[in-house]
Amino acid sequence: MQVISKLRAKAAQDGDGVNINRVADFNKVSLDPFLMLDEIKSNDSQDFIGGFPPHPHRGIETFTYILKGGFEHRDHMGNVRAIRAGDVQWMSTGSGVIHSEMPLSDATDGLHGFQIWLNMPAKDKMNPARYFDTTQHPSPVIEHKNGAKLIALAGQWQFADDVATVATNTHIKGLAGNAAIADLTLTANTKVAIDLSGYQSVNIYLYQGELKIESDFKTEIYTAGSMLTINPQVLAQFCGGNAGLGGLILAGTPINEPIVHMGPFVMNTQAEIEQAIDDYQQGRFGHL
Incomplete structure (x- = not known):
């Protein structure tokens, strides 16, 4: 495995005071077509109890994956869904979405999850918004006898001589940038x-444990x-610590x-950003 570059997550806050690593x-x-990854990981409800009250998006796709706990999603299209551990949720925000994500009252053991932003091509940024989740179609899992497991969250994956493809009726196979996302877990020292x-672009975000990369000259951790x-x-030779x-x-x-970014809007020009702000302020995104 050859590492080209490395970024470190930084502590931040978003929503109503939610503590995240971003x-x-x-x-x-380095991340294109991905823009951002937020990780929420805490057993203290004060770190996330405020949740993410109603807010807009335009020009991106949001991809959410929950490992522990959960939240309730609501949007202006009428979708209301409890997203729990193991679930994936995807929104192609296109020309505009207003939604909220609030912690579930019955999720009392903390919260661990991710929201990933993907850029949308200019030709698609003003398409109608779409929403999907996997609450009725669990993500495919491939387990290897040596302690390696891969959960195919989006796209098609070849792993341990098996192929896993996310169910086509979830439509998550159509992420911007032909993106594919998987959760890889390895037991201690498993390779x-x-x-x-x-793929032209590959990144891995480490959320647990360590990744060891061994060569003839040294071991990097x-x-x-x-x-x-x-x-x-x-x-790519992955080895758990x-x-x-x-x-x-x-x-x-x-x-x-080109990318011009302001808060929840990601467009190609400053004029498009200003139009997004005006459209939102004038109520053209709809109402939640």
């Missing part, structure tokens, strides 16, 4: 290889909170278009 790159340096050469950009043309490994693999095709 990796963001709105300059298309596994994944061929990612079909990367810890939780690291986002690694790796060379997809070099066979003494505490194992949990990581989200983010693969796709760079969109390579």
